[in-house]
Amino acid sequence: MxxxxxxxxxxxxxxxxxxxxxxxxxxxxxxxxxxxxxxxxxxxxxxxxxxxxxxxxxxxxxxxxLENYYMLTQAIGGTWVPVGRYALNSIIVLIISTAGHIIIAAMGAFPLAKMRFKGNRAISNFITYSLLFTAPVTAFPQYIIMAKCGMINTYYALILPSLAAPIGIFLLKNFMVQIPDSLLEAARIDGATNFQMLWKIAVPNVRPAILTLLIFTTQSVWNGANTGFIYSEQLKTLPTMLNQLAASGMARAGVAAAVAVVVMLVPIAIFIVSQSRIIETMAYSGIKE
Amino acid sequence: MRQVKRRSYESKKKWLGFTFIIPWLVGCTTFFVRPFLMTLYYSLCDVKVLDEGVSMKFVGLKNYIHAFTGDNEFLPKFTESMNNTLFQVPLILMFSLFIAVILNQKFRGRVFFRTVYFLPVIIASGVVISLIRGDAFSQQLLSGERSSMMFQAVSMEQLLLKSGIINEKVVNYMFYVINNIFDLLWKSGVQILIFIAGLKTIPPALYEVAKIEGANAWETFWMVTFKMLSPIIVVNVVYTIIDSFNDYLNPIIMYISQTSRSLNIQFASAMAWMYFLVVLIITGTVLAVISKRAFSYTD
Structure with a gap:
C-alpha cells in the first residue's frame, strides 16, 4: 500500500x-x-x-x-548606548510578541472554529471587521490610552498591542474551520481535554498557517509598528536605532542604503527558515481526512 | 432531569469557549476598539491639543458636514480610493492564486522564488521603505521636483524611474499602459503566502482520486484545488479588500493621515468614520455573497 x-x-x-x-x-x-x-x-x-x-x-x-558598511559599523560603535542593548531589546520584543500573539490567536481561534456557543458568530464577525480598525487615526487615541495605563516608554507599549492584533485570530480561525470534526471527536472519545485537542490536534493540523502567521508577526514587529511609543534610548530596538542613524543627514545616504539592507536580512532569514519547514512537514503528514 | 444536565453542559461549553477567547478580546478592546470608539467621539467634537492635555467641545455633526461643504478634497479622493480598490481586488486575487499554485509545485528553487515574491511585503513596510524614501528625499535636493511624489509614496513606477534603469519616456509610456499591474504584483505578497498555506492543507488523496478518475489538469484545478481552497479564497478576498482600502497609497488614507498628523484630529476622525462605514458595508455585502458558496466539511 x-x-x-x-x-x-x-x-x-x-x-x-x-x-x-x-x-x-x-x-x-x-x-x-x-x-x-x-x-x-x-x-x-x-x-x-x-x-x-x-x-x-x-x-x-x-x-x-564596502565603504558604506564600514561607516555603518563606525557609527554603531559611536552610539552612547551599546549596540548589544538595542539587539537585546529587539530579541525580547520579537520573541515575546510573536510567541504570545500566536498562542493567544490559536486559543481564540479554536473555540470560534470548532465549538458551538452563543455569541460565536458575533465574535467572528467582530474579528473580521476589527481588521478594518488599523486606520492611521487610531494612533492618537492609542497613545492616550497607553499614557493613561503608564505604558509609554516601556516594553509593554511595544509588546501588548501586537499581542492583540486581529490578523492572527482571523487567519487561524479560518484555517481551523477546515479541520474535520471527526478528528476532534476521535480525540474527545480518547479522553482528550479541550486544551489537548487545541495543542495536539488543531494546531499541528494548521501548521502551515501557524508558520505563515509567524512570518507576518515577526515582520511587523521587527519593522516596529509601535516605535512611536518609546523615547528612551535604552529601550529602542535595533531597527529603530539604525533608522535614526540613517536619518541623520544627506551625507549618510549610502549608510541609509546599507542600513536598509541589514534591516531586511532578519525578516528574510525568518521567512526562508519557516517556509522551508512548511514544505518538510506538510508534504508527507498534512493529510486532512 | 436529562434536559437540565444537557443545558449545564452546554453552558459549560459556552463559558469554556469564552475563556479561550478572553485574552484576545481584552487586548483587542483596549488597543483597537477603544481607540476606535474614541475617534467616533472626537469626530463629534472640537478637539484642541494643548500643552496641558486635550480639550474637547461637543459640536455634533459639524465635522461631517464640513467634509462635504467646506472641504473640496474629501470627495474626489474618496471616489478615487473606491475606484482603485474595486479595480485592484480581483486582479490581486487572480494573480496571487496563479503564483501560489505555481509556487506550491515541487521544483528546485521554490523557497528562493517564494522569498522573492515576499520581498515587497518586507520592503513596503516600516523602516525599509522610510529608508528608501529618505534616500529619495536627499536626491530630491539635487534633482528638483522630480521625486517629490516619491517622498509621499513609493510605488514600482517611481522606483523604476528613480533608479534610472531605463529611459524616462519609455518608463512613462510603459506605465501609462500597465501602471497598475506592477503595483498589483507588489501588493500580492501576503495573499500568495496565505494561498500557499491553504494549498498545503488540501489532502493529497484528493489529487490521487482525480488522477484515477481521469481528470485533466484543468478539471483537477477547478474540482479539487479551487473547491478545497474556497474557504481560504474567502479569507483572501476579505483581507485584500480591507488591505486595499487601508493601503497607505490610497489618496483618502494619505489625506486622513496627513490631516491627523497636523493635529486636526476631529476632521480626520470624521473622514475616517465615513470611510470606515462605507468599507464596512462593502466588506459585509461581499462576505455575505461569497461565504455561502465556500466549501466546508460540515455541509
Missing amino acids: TKVRKKIYKRRISRSFGGDMVMVLVLTVFGLFMAMPFVYAIMQSLKPMEEIFAFPPRFFVMHPT
Whole structure:
C-alpha cells in the first residue's frame, strides 16, 4: 500500500524538464519586478558617495565598495548606548510578541472554529471587521490610552498591542474551520481535554498557517509598528536605532542604503527558515481526512 | 432531569469557549476598539491639543458636514480610493492564486522564488521603505521636483524611474499602459503566502482520486484545488479588500493621515468614520455573497 502510494506521489510531482523550465521562466519574469527594489537597495549600499549623487542616477553600481558598511559599523560603535542593548531589546520584543500573539490567536481561534456557543458568530464577525480598525487615526487615541495605563516608554507599549492584533485570530480561525470534526471527536472519545485537542490536534493540523502567521508577526514587529511609543534610548530596538542613524543627514545616504539592507536580512532569514519547514512537514503528514 | 444536565453542559461549553477567547478580546478592546470608539467621539467634537492635555467641545455633526461643504478634497479622493480598490481586488486575487499554485509545485528553487515574491511585503513596510524614501528625499535636493511624489509614496513606477534603469519616456509610456499591474504584483505578497498555506492543507488523496478518475489538469484545478481552497479564497478576498482600502497609497488614507498628523484630529476622525462605514458595508455585502458558496466539511 505505502509502496503504491509512494509511486503515485512520485509520478505526480515529477514533471517534464520543459514544464519546469516554463514555470521557472514565468516566475523569473514576475520575480524580477518583485526583487527590483531589494536589488536596488543593495546596489545603492555598494555605491561610493559620488555615484550615489550622480545625475542622472544609475541602477547598477560601477565601482562597488564596502565603504558604506564600514561607516555603518563606525557609527554603531559611536552610539552612547551599546549596540548589544538595542539587539537585546529587539530579541525580547520579537520573541515575546510573536510567541504570545500566536498562542493567544490559536486559543481564540479554536473555540470560534470548532465549538458551538452563543455569541460565536458575533465574535467572528467582530474579528473580521476589527481588521478594518488599523486606520492611521487610531494612533492618537492609542497613545492616550497607553499614557493613561503608564505604558509609554516601556516594553509593554511595544509588546501588548501586537499581542492583540486581529490578523492572527482571523487567519487561524479560518484555517481551523477546515479541520474535520471527526478528528476532534476521535480525540474527545480518547479522553482528550479541550486544551489537548487545541495543542495536539488543531494546531499541528494548521501548521502551515501557524508558520505563515509567524512570518507576518515577526515582520511587523521587527519593522516596529509601535516605535512611536518609546523615547528612551535604552529601550529602542535595533531597527529603530539604525533608522535614526540613517536619518541623520544627506551625507549618510549610502549608510541609509546599507542600513536598509541589514534591516531586511532578519525578516528574510525568518521567512526562508519557516517556509522551508512548511514544505518538510506538510508534504508527507498534512493529510486532512 | 436529562434536559437540565444537557443545558449545564452546554453552558459549560459556552463559558469554556469564552475563556479561550478572553485574552484576545481584552487586548483587542483596549488597543483597537477603544481607540476606535474614541475617534467616533472626537469626530463629534472640537478637539484642541494643548500643552496641558486635550480639550474637547461637543459640536455634533459639524465635522461631517464640513467634509462635504467646506472641504473640496474629501470627495474626489474618496471616489478615487473606491475606484482603485474595486479595480485592484480581483486582479490581486487572480494573480496571487496563479503564483501560489505555481509556487506550491515541487521544483528546485521554490523557497528562493517564494522569498522573492515576499520581498515587497518586507520592503513596503516600516523602516525599509522610510529608508528608501529618505534616500529619495536627499536626491530630491539635487534633482528638483522630480521625486517629490516619491517622498509621499513609493510605488514600482517611481522606483523604476528613480533608479534610472531605463529611459524616462519609455518608463512613462510603459506605465501609462500597465501602471497598475506592477503595483498589483507588489501588493500580492501576503495573499500568495496565505494561498500557499491553504494549498498545503488540501489532502493529497484528493489529487490521487482525480488522477484515477481521469481528470485533466484543468478539471483537477477547478474540482479539487479551487473547491478545497474556497474557504481560504474567502479569507483572501476579505483581507485584500480591507488591505486595499487601508493601503497607505490610497489618496483618502494619505489625506486622513496627513490631516491627523497636523493635529486636526476631529476632521480626520470624521473622514475616517465615513470611510470606515462605507468599507464596512462593502466588506459585509461581499462576505455575505461569497461565504455561502465556500466549501466546508460540515455541509
